[in-house]
Amino acid sequence: MPDRCVVFGCSSVASLEKGISLHRIPFFNDERSEAKRRRKRWVNFVKATRDKWVPTKNSKVCSEHFTKDSFSRQFGSLSGSESNFAPRLIRDEFGIVAYPSIYPRKDDNELTTRDRRMILYHTIRCMQL
Numbered sequence: 001m002p003d004r005c006v007v008f009g010c011s012s013v014a015s016l017e018k019g020i021s022l023h024r025i026p027f028f029n030d031e032r033s034e035a036k037r038r039r040k041r042w043v044n045f046v047k048a049t050r051d052k053w054v055p056t057k058n059s060k061v062c063s064e065h066f067t068k069d070s071f072s073r074q075f076g077s078l079s080g081s082e083s084n085f086a087p088r089l090i091r092d093e094f095g096i097v098a099y100p101s102i103y104p105r106k107d108d109n110e111l112t113t114r115d116r117r118m119i120l121y122h123t124i125r126c127m128q129l
């Protein structure tokens with residue numbers, strides 16, 4: 001099963017085509033107070049959508065929930081299992097500083113992928129006419 005975004009109502013998978021990347025919740029099992037504080041922002045963000053959710057080391061949040069300035073411009077090589085195209089979240093000497101803040105938009109979620117494809121298809125058709 002592919003990794004999915006853990007935010008309720010989202011469940012995006014990483015997609016180069018849609019420009020969506022997945023980001024593991026940082027500082028898992030890191031008990032330093034600053035690590036806990038930063039991790040908590042991510043966990044609380046997801047918990048606001050899913051009451052009984054418990055984070056695991058594989059929990060990921062997709063790029064749709066971050067503001068643009070959460071990402072560094074550098075598209076370097078990434079370590080581990082992260083995809084090559086994944087933009088990097090900004091970090092300082094301690095680690096990742098960025099945290100998710102944007103909830104899924106309702107209108108968008110009511111559209112299925114098929115709906116979106118149809119809209120795109122019709123838009124292109126209209127442009128050609």
Ligand SMILES: [Zn+2]
Binds near residue numbers: 006011063064
């Ligand atoms: Zn998401």
